[in-house]
Amino acid sequence: MILVVDGLNRHRYTKLLDQMFELRARVFRDRLGWDVKVEDGKEIDEFDALDPAYILGLNDEGRVVACVRALQTTGPHMLSDVFSAILDGEPPLRSATIWESTRFCVDTDVLDRGTSRHSVSFATCELMVGALEYSRDAGITDIVTVIDPIMNRVLKRSDCAPYDYLGSTTPMGKTSAMAALLDCTDERIDRVRAFAGIEGDVFADAETEAALADDAPAQGGGADMGSLFDLVQAQPEPQPTELEQYCLDQVAAAETDEERDAARRLAAELCRAGMVSDRALAAINC
Amino acid sequence: MSVIDLSKLPFPENDLKSFLDQVCEANELDYAAYAGINPIAQTVHGFVNYPDEWQTLYVDQGFQNRDPALLAASRSIAPVDWQRLRGEQSFKSIFRAAHDFGISEQGMTIPVRGPYGDMGMFSVTRDCPDEEWRLLKRKVLGELQTAAVHLHDHVISSQALTRVLHHPALSKREIEILQWIAAGKTQQDVADILTISNRTVEVHLRSGRSKLGALTTSQAVGRAIGLGLIHPL
Numbered sequence: 001m002i003l004v005v006d007g008l009n010r011h012r013y014t015k016l017l018d019q020m021f022e023l024r025a026r027v028f029r030d031r032l033g034w035d036v037k038v039e040d041g042k043e044i045d046e047f048d049a050l051d052p053a054y055i056l057g058l059n060d061e062g063r064v065v066a067c068v069r070a071l072q073t074t075g076p077h078m079l080s081d082v083f084s085a086i087l088d089g090e091p092p093l094r095s096a097t098i099w100e101s102t103r104f105c106v107d108t109d110v111l112d113r114g115t116s117r118h119s120v121s122f123a124t125c126e127l128m129v130g131a132l133e134y135s136r137d138a139g140i141t142d143i144v145t146v147i148d149p150i151m152n153r154v155l156k157r158s159d160c161a162p163y164d165y166l167g168s169t170t171p172m173g174k175t176s177a178m179a180a181l182l183d184c185t186d187e188r189i190d191r192v193r194a195f196a197g198i199e200g201d202v203f204a205d206a207e208t209e210a211a212l213a214d215d216a217p218a219q220g221g222g223a224d225m226g227s228l229f230d231l232v233q234a235q236p237e238p239q240p241t242e243l244e245q246y247c248l249d250q251v252a253a254a255e256t257d258e259e260r261d262a263a264r265r266l267a268a269e270l271c272r273a274g275m276v277s278d279r280a281l282a283a284i285n286c
Numbered sequence: 287m288s289v290i291d292l293s294k295l296p297f298p299e300n301d302l303k304s305f306l307d308q309v310c311e312a313n314e315l316d317y318a319a320y321a322g323i324n325p326i327a328q329t330v331h332g333f334v335n336y337p338d339e340w341q342t343l344y345v346d347q348g349f350q351n352r353d354p355a356l357l358a359a360s361r362s363i364a365p366v367d368w369q370r371l372r373g374e375q376s377f378k379s380i381f382r383a384a385h386d387f388g389i390s391e392q393g394m395t396i397p398v399r400g401p402y403g404d405m406g407m408f409s410v411t412r413d414c415p416d417e418e419w420r421l422l423k424r425k426v427l428g429e430l431q432t433a434a435v436h437l438h439d440h441v442i443s444s445q446a447l448t449r450v451l452h453h454p455a456l457s458k459r460e461i462e463i464l465q466w467i468a469a470g471k472t473q474q475d476v477a478d479i480l481t482i483s484n485r486t487v488e489v490h491l492r493s494g495r496s497k498l499g500a501l502t503t504s505q506a507v508g509r510a511i512g513l514g515l516i517h518p519l
Contacts, residue, residue: 006361006362006363006364007360007361007362008358008361008362008366008370050399051361051362051363052363053362053363053364070363071363072363072397072398072399073493074398074399074400074401074435074496075398075399075400075401076399076401076403080401087457090457090458090459091455091456091457091497092457093457093489093490093493094493094496094497095435095489095492095493095495095496096398096431096432096434096435096436096496097428097431097432097492098489098492098493099363134364137364137424137427138363138364138365138427138431139365139396139427139428139429139430139431140428140431141428142485142489163483163485163486164482164483164485164486181485181486181489183485252453279403282401282402283401283402285455286401286402286455
């Protein structure tokens with residue numbers, strides 16, 4: 001069963017989100033050995049603060065066994081930032097109808113092999129169907145997804161092979177990472193559904209959604225969404241530091257692509273050294 | 287905070303309000319509205335093609351600061367259907383008022399996120415039964431997503447501060463594909479030449495158009511030539 005948690009309802013699903021962050025820590029730090037920040041057993045990065053959408057796969061006991069995170073490619077996302085090496089330093093795709101998916105993983109400790117409802121294969125397919133249908137219903141046509149070679153193999157075996165890849169497979173931790181392209185067409189969704197024998201609606205219905213919430217059932221009221229004014233106030237854009245401004249000026253003043261690339265490389269270097277913020281780097285790379 | 291009516295500001299070569307009219311016309315919609323937040327300039331911008339009387343009331347009542355459609359969309363990556371908000375008290379009070387001006391509660395708000403923490407909310411509405419709305423949405427959502435980002439990028443880059451930051455960063459692949467298109471090749475020709483799939487060419491073209499602020503490929507080619515990214519043949 002699939003549950004979508006985003007900025008609108010995440011306050012109701014903190015327990016499920018914690019399970020997801022713990023799953024990500026086990027997969028990306030422990031199993032894949034990626035350089036991710038884990039605190040208190042949870043892998044959480046700066047993109048989790050940007051109100052992404054999480055597509056969660058839950059087993060019959062309501063436990064998170066699969067997850068993926070989606071962001072728009074028009075705004076800050078991983079390929080425009082920490083995963084830029086995968087694209088050989090090239091700027092990422094940017095389109096209203098392309099989303100990025102990252103942190104795609106399944107729980108191999110809980111799921112078994114084979115093809116039953118409790119298998120890795122089924123959980124992966126169900127998550128794919130959920131992610132593809134959620135994207136399609138939002139008017140999205142294609143997804144660029146960052147995956148490791150094992151996940152790539154699972155996709156190929158599930159009749160959900162990427163139609164292309166961007167950049168190159170890049171060493172990352174104990175394994176490597178690649179950027180794959182998937183279309184959100186009905187043909188692909190039908191193929192994955194047929195492969196795993198998934199019929200009917202994969203998304204949790206309203207009743208189940210309510211039952212899965214932290215303190216179920218919390219009806220009515222709704223979140224205090226504050227006002228747009230608070231929203232602006234709550235996001236005071238930090239003024240660029242002198243050094244960040246220098247980098248911005250260098251990029252703006254670049255007359256050739258080489259000069260611009262050089263200015264960006266410098267900024268990336270300074271960012272790695274912690275002297276330029278990720279936010280400023282994103283602005284520099286846009 | 288006040289709403290700035292961009293339709294009354296000079297926008298060279300862009301009449302944003304007529305753009306809203308065109309989007310409505312092409313996608314069988316009654317009305318469209320845009321609200322954008324620019325955290326660098328700390329402003330909310332908006333313009334709509336709603337009836338003037340409703341615009342006046344909306345702004346006088348400060349609805350933009352508590353419109354649940356805008357607030358919800360700002361925290362979502364997917365379009366937020368107003369059906370999801372029908373239980374909200376603030377939604378009921380605004381739409382009871384809107385109803386008097388012939389504005390339907392059937393609608394959705396499409397969130398746009400830009401690279402600088404900037405956000406845009408593009409709302410569309412159409413007076414029709416739920417089922418008809420569901421079918422229409424499915425048909426036009428891709429178009430509306432593209433229109434929303436196009437509009438937002440134009441508004442954001444119209445401001446001096448963000449214009450300085452903005453210059454299109456196209457990848458080698460995107461430039462290569464635009465160059466072949468400029469040479470008169472079709473999308474399928476380009477796919478064959480580069481031995482990649484037609485769909486890969488398509489996503490790169492779409493991305494190139496978005497980065498160049500163009501709605502059509504020929505516009506994108508024109509702008510790429512203007513910027514010296516590709517050469518006219």
